[in-house]
Amino acid sequence: MNLDWGIIWQYRWDLAHGVGITVALTVLTMLIAVPGGIAIMMLRQSRYRVLRGLGTAYVEFFRNVPLILLVYWAFYVLPILTDIQFSAFTTGLVALSLNVSAYNAETIRAGIASIRKGQLEAALAMGMSHSQAMRKVLIPQALRRILPVLASTWVSLFKDTSLVSVIAVGDLAHTALQIRSQTFRVLEMLTAMAAIYWALGYPQAKLVDWIHRKYGVTE
Amino acid sequence: MSASLKPTAPAERAGQQPTIAYDGVVKRFGSLTVLNGVSAEVYKGEVVCLIGPSGSGKSTLLRCTNGLETVDGGRVLFDGGVVPSDQELIRRVRQRMGMVFQNFELFPHMTALDNITVGPTTILGEKAASARERGLALLDKVGLRQKADAFPSALSGGQQQRVAIARALAMNPEVMLFDEPTSALDPETIGEVLNVMKRLADEGMTMLVVTHEMTFARRVADRVLVFDHGRIVEAGPPEQIFENPQQERTRDFLGHLGWNG
Numbered sequence: 177m178n179l180d181w182g183i184i185w186q187y188r189w190d191l192a193h194g195v196g197i198t199v200a201l202t203v204l205t206m207l208i209a210v211p212g213g214i215a216i217m218m219l220r221q222s223r224y225r226v227l228r229g230l231g232t233a234y235v236e237f238f239r240n241v242p243l244i245l246l247v248y249w250a251f252y253v254l255p256i257l258t259d260i261q262f263s264a265f266t267t268g269l270v271a272l273s274l275n276v277s278a279y280n281a282e283t284i285r286a287g288i289a290s291i292r293k294g295q296l297e298a299a300l301a302m303g304m305s306h307s308q309a310m311r312k313v314l315i316p317q318a319l320r321r322i323l324p325v326l327a328s329t330w331v332s333l334f335k336d337t338s339l340v341s342v343i344a345v346g347d348l349a350h351t352a353l354q355i356r357s358q359t360f361r362v363l364e365m366l367t368a369m370a371a372i373y374w375a376l377g378y379p380q381a382k383l384v385d386w387i388h389r390k391y392g393v394t395e
Numbered sequence: 396m397s398a399s400l401k402p403t404a405p406a407e408r409a410g411q412q413p414t415i416a417y418d419g420v421v422k423r424f425g426s427l428t429v430l431n432g433v434s435a436e437v438y439k440g441e442v443v444c445l446i447g448p449s450g451s452g453k454s455t456l457l458r459c460t461n462g463l464e465t466v467d468g469g470r471v472l473f474d475g476g477v478v479p480s481d482q483e484l485i486r487r488v489r490q491r492m493g494m495v496f497q498n499f500e501l502f503p504h505m506t507a508l509d510n511i512t513v514g515p516t517t518i519l520g521e522k523a524a525s526a527r528e529r530g531l532a533l534l535d536k537v538g539l540r541q542k543a544d545a546f547p548s549a550l551s552g553g554q555q556q557r558v559a560i561a562r563a564l565a566m567n568p569e570v571m572l573f574d575e576p577t578s579a580l581d582p583e584t585i586g587e588v589l590n591v592m593k594r595l596a597d598e599g600m601t602m603l604v605v606t607h608e609m610t611f612a613r614r615v616a617d618r619v620l621v622f623d624h625g626r627i628v629e630a631g632p633p634e635q636i637f638e639n640p641q642q643e644r645t646r647d648f649l650g651h652l653g654w655n656g
Contacts, residue, residue: 297463302494317503
């Protein structure tokens with residue numbers, strides 16, 4: 177077999193640009209989806225039934241729809257519904273954020289449920305409102321507890337951003353697949369893609385483990 | 396300090412409005428009636444200890460006082476007004492009552508000092524610098540100024556409970572509610588918490604204390620309420636309760652504890 181690994185070096189700047197887009201998508205999605213998850217979790221705990229129903233509907237819908245379908249939907253249907261044409265990058269960001277927010281909402285809800293009742297009571301007994309107790313006492317503790325789960329979500333997200341390549345966002349997957357189809361170097365490009373995703377994903381997972389050890393709450 | 400030096404008997408309070416009044420309070424958990432028509436008054440500056448067997452309703456009554464539990468019958472009055480069940484209205488009552496829990500319930504993600512300042516800064520809108528200064532003074536008062544930057548996990552049980560008392564005091568409460576404050580402590584740290592509480596009592600704080608520490612109740616309480624099966628079976632000054640109990644149930648209970656006066 178005739179392999180040409182030089183192709184990777186030759187296209188290094190394109191690949192690096194793709195990595196940049198992938199990292200940007202991951203970071204921006206998480207920046208939206210953590211507050212988004214908190215907001216949806218709060219909806220689900222609202223004292224108004226309509227809001228609770230909305231929150232539950234959101235989570236159940238976006239958790240159970242394939243992400244790739246969501247990406248296509250945001251690309252083809254959303255512009256028709258809203259009359260706004262986003263760039264491919266923004267469209268991908270919207271689809272990913274909708275999906276990851278739903279997961280984060282559930283994760284944060286579980287984190288808050290794991291905190292013993294006395295903590296909320298201590299906050300309320302001082303005279304805090306329910307939302308002050310959430311903001312100052314429950315959410316900060318919950319976020320520390322669920323850090324390992326958020327870390328897994330983060331690493332999954334990092335890889336799942338590859339799905340936006342189907343709407344031609346120039347991320348790592350899209351770039352690598354483009355190079356493949358232009359050069360017919362299938363094995364080399366797929367191997368390079370795997371190596372780059374792994375090399376970037378593994379340290380991220382380790383970094384979050386470390387953050388967890390350093391900032392985890394001890395009782 | 397002898398308890399008899401303080402004005403104690405409700406008769407001496409004639410005409411004065413009680414700080415807290417329980418009027419036929421009923422509380423049920425499912426089919427279990429935990430409080431079965433409890434009536435009592437607590438006056439300003441009084442230390443009232445609630446004693447009785449586990450499950451007799453004393454902690455539940457304490458929790459009805461600041462609305463952590465809602466009553467199913469009767470009413471709880473604070474400063475002449477009914478303690479509301481509305482979540483917004485009750486906040487104003489809670490801000491005037493401090494509560495100390497059996498398991499401390501310090502916020503584990505905050506330092507000792509932050510535990511104390513979070514209430515005043517969040518709820519009362521006090522400036523951080525002023526809250527910090529008061530917080531340090533309160534830590535001083537409970538003998539833990541050097542632990543200001545320590546997290547709860549680095550403190551002993553007794554130290555955590557003293558921080559919890561300082562945290563409650565930071566809101567400048569008119570009443571302090573203590574729910575078995577020493578029950579989760581190692582025997583050697585119980586004394587330091589009781590000393591802080593005794594000093595508070597000496598300063599004239601109005602206190603309701605659910606406790607199994609009979610020596611504390613005997614020495615510090617102005618009045619003792621004895622609970623059994625959701626009712627107050629006997630109420631009176633500690634001399635009466637511990638030396639000359641009028642009710643069989645009181646004698647039984649104290650006898651089981653090995654109390655012999």
